[in-house]
Amino acid sequence: MNDDHETGNDPEDTAGPHEYGFETRTIHAGARPDPVTGARNTPIYQTTSYVFDDVDHAADLFNLQTFGFIYTRIGNPTVAVLEERIANLEGGRAGVCAASGHAAQFLTFFTLLEPGDEFIASRNLYGGSITQFGLSFKRLGWTCHFVDPADPENFRRALTPKCKAIFLEVLANPGGVIVDLEPVIDIAREAGIPVIVDNTMATPYLCRPFDWGADIILHSTTKFLSGHGTAMGGALVESGQFDWGQNDKFPSMTEPEPAYHGLTFHETFGDFGFATKARAVALRDFGPAMAPVNAFFTLTGLETLHLRMERHVANAQAVAEFLDRHPKVAWVSYAGLKSNPYYDLARKYLPKGAGSVFTFGLKGGFDAGVKLVESVNLLSHLANVGDTRSLIIHPASTTHRQLTEEQQVNAGAGPDVVRLSIGLENIDDIIFDLEQSLAGL
Amino acid sequence: MTAGDHGGKIPYDDDLLRRILRDVKTVAMVGASPKWVRPSSFAMKYLMGKGFRVIPVNPGHAGKTILGETVYANLGDIPGTIDMVDIFRNSEAAGPITDEVITLAADKGIRVIWMQLGVRNDEAARKAEAAGLTVIMNRCPKIEYARLFGELSWGGVNSDIISSKRTKLSP
Ligand SMILES: Cc1ncc(COP(=O)(O)O)c(C=O)c1O
Numbered sequence: 001m002n003d004d005h006e007t008g009n010d011p012e013d014t015a016g017p018h019e020y021g022f023e024t025r026t027i028h029a030g031a032r033p034d035p036v037t038g039a040r041n042t043p044i045y046q047t048t049s050y051v052f053d054d055v056d057h058a059a060d061l062f063n064l065q066t067f068g069f070i071y072t073r074i075g076n077p078t079v080a081v082l083e084e085r086i087a088n089l090e091g092g093r094a095g096v097c098a099a100s101g102h103a104a105q106f107l108t109f110f111t112l113l114e115p116g117d118e119f120i121a122s123r124n125l126y127g128g129s130i131t132q133f134g135l136s137f138k139r140l141g142w143t144c145h146f147v148d149p150a151d152p153e154n155f156r157r158a159l160t161p162k163c164k165a166i167f168l169e170v171l172a173n174p175g176g177v178i179v180d181l182e183p184v185i186d187i188a189r190e191a192g193i194p195v196i197v198d199n200t201m202a203t204p205y206l207c208r209p210f211d212w213g214a215d216i217i218l219h220s221t222t223k224f225l226s227g228h229g230t231a232m233g234g235a236l237v238e239s240g241q242f243d244w245g246q247n248d249k250f251p252s253m254t255e256p257e258p259a260y261h262g263l264t265f266h267e268t269f270g271d272f273g274f275a276t277k278a279r280a281v282a283l284r285d286f287g288p289a290m291a292p293v294n295a296f297f298t299l300t301g302l303e304t305l306h307l308r309m310e311r312h313v314a315n316a317q318a319v320a321e322f323l324d325r326h327p328k329v330a331w332v333s334y335a336g337l338k339s340n341p342y343y344d345l346a347r348k349y350l351p352k353g354a355g356s357v358f359t360f361g362l363k364g365g366f367d368a369g370v371k372l373v374e375s376v377n378l379l380s381h382l383a384n385v386g387d388t389r390s391l392i393i394h395p396a397s398t399t400h401r402q403l404t405e406e407q408q409v410n411a412g413a414g415p416d417v418v419r420l421s422i423g424l425e426n427i428d429d430i431i432f433d434l435e436q437s438l439a440g441l
Numbered sequence: 442m443t444a445g446d447h448g449g450k451i452p453y454d455d456d457l458l459r460r461i462l463r464d465v466k467t468v469a470m471v472g473a474s475p476k477w478v479r480p481s482s483f484a485m486k487y488l489m490g491k492g493f494r495v496i497p498v499n500p501g502h503a504g505k506t507i508l509g510e511t512v513y514a515n516l517g518d519i520p521g522t523i524d525m526v527d528i529f530r531n532s533e534a535a536g537p538i539t540d541e542v543i544t545l546a547a548d549k550g551i552r553v554i555w556m557q558l559g560v561r562n563d564e565a566a567r568k569a570e571a572a573g574l575t576v577i578m579n580r581c582p583k584i585e586y587a588r589l590f591g592e593l594s595w596g597g598v599n600s601d602i603i604s605s606k607r608t609k610l611s612p
Contacts, residue, residue: 020603028603035608065483067592083597094598268480270558272598
């Protein structure tokens with residue numbers, strides 16, 4: 001007991017509860033100076049493993065009776081800071097990071113589903129997710145029903161007794177489509193299943209799915225969260241609000257877990273039971289852990305998320321307006337344009353801007369798309385989004401080429417479509433580059 | 442603990458929780474289970490590891506020991522003083538337990554009633570507060586200790602703490 005304790009003046013005592021703003025939390029959430037060294041920035045804990053105090057401490061850790069690190073496949077101090085920061089920015093209870101966005105998706109569905117289970121997904125998703133759900137998950141005995149999200153009732157129509165979740169991107173990649181989340185959440189509530197939102201394209205700066213009642217949020221941190229095209233990564237965040245015990249659909253959460261001496265995750269860990277199970281079983285047994293150095297790059301990127309997103313959407317809006325007026329452009333699918341059918345939904349769910357990834361169609365079709373991506377000078381022709389650099393791709397010849405033409409069109413990636421991810425360069429330079437290249441078509 | 446009532450948490454000031462966890466030394470845990478894989482056993486072992494004395498109360502196991510501590514049939518049987526009563530029973534059962542605490546409080550030195558995660562009884566809390574007791578509901582002292590002193594963050598859980606001070610690992 002020290003003097004502070006005697007007097008009741010704890011140096012930790014604050015002036016009282018205060019809600020810190022988003023900008024402050026992008027910089028501080030989850031990260032405090034190191035208790036021993038005082039290091040202000042989060043160190044890279046480049047270690048595979050952690051010592052036990054004694055055998056009893058080791059047993060407590062392996063039994064999940066106490067908190068702490070065992071082995072970096074299951075958790076790492078640098079990665080933990082990122083997990084907490086993303087959970088905080090989303091307004092959620094707990095996060096788990098993974099080696100990539102796809103790995104985070106796998107950890108989520110492995111924790112939710114039993115073999116033979118089903119789920120429903122919006123058909124307007126990143127092409128890789130359509131392939132993961134439709135083909136690779138199928139081989140694990142999980143069936144995904146894809147629906148057109150334009151009518152939220154389509155989710156209800158696709159429900160079966162074995163459906164255990166609804167998955168969607170509110171701001172979809174690549175089409176600039178916006179899904180009306182609220183009615184979908186009502187449908188899921190009635191069915192007693194969680195809504196999972198991939199918030200990669202919007203980031204918590206633009207869209208807050210938990211505020212609308214979503215239950216799990218997923219990220220490819222590879223994109224805007226990291227923001228500089230430096231590090232692969234993914235994250236899942238649990239809201240802590242979903243009641244896994246409301247029905248018998250989620251035995252993985254409510255029944256004794258044989259891998260942990262019959263412990264029940266929902267009962268033992270309460271509102272962070274899902275994240276705990278995703279870590280302690282799925283991450284432990286399948287192993288797609290995020291590298292500590294990638295967590296460090298992502299944390300550094302995250303510190304400027306609010307500033308970057310502001311400029312990303314301002315630049316994207318200007319480019320969309322430029323393309324909208326261009327004679328060689330057939331259409332522009334950017335929900336920030338007043339003429340866009342999703343404009344009102346964008347105002348509702350993305351009041352600060354409709355993201356910086358969108359598509360447009362060339363009157364010249366497939367060949368014009370190929371020619372355009374090959375003739376730009378400043379924009380980078382590559383398969384990523386959410387970089388400081390402006391990026392361009394022709395999905396039908398790249399990211400979406402595994403899909404049938406019908407699937408391509410359904411996913412907003414038909415033959416004439418070009419996708420842009422507008423970066424943070426000088427706006428006149430970005431428009432100049434597109435103008436020059438369009439002139440050559 | 443009744444699963445399923447984790448939403449609708451009452452906001453408590455972190456300073457209040459820190460003070461409780463700093464000042465309390467002895468905890469009577471009502472509903473402590475002798476089965477090591479039960480949540481109460483996890484919480485008991487964790488709190489003991491942090492230096493709290495935790496005394497189990499469970500009439501079905503009176504006279505036996507849990508983690509080396511003698512189990513008592515009820516709070517009145519515990520010899521000596523108790524700083525806090527941790528209720529690991531359902532919300533309804535928390536009512537009569539709180540009544541019992543109120544009658545014993547002066548005698549036993551009890552200052553805090555802490556109802557576990559998922560346990561909330563507003564009527565009982567009102568009575569206890571009127572009797573001068575501090576009441577925390579729908580929280581786990583293990584989780585709050587871990588949250589306030591850094592360990593919960595190691596599991597990627599949102600501690601909701603923003604501070605430029607070094608993390609303190611104990612009160
Ligand atoms: C919306 C969306 N979700 C998920 C992913 C997959 O993430 P990763 O590439 O990090 O595995 C991507 C990648 O492009 C994406 O755009």
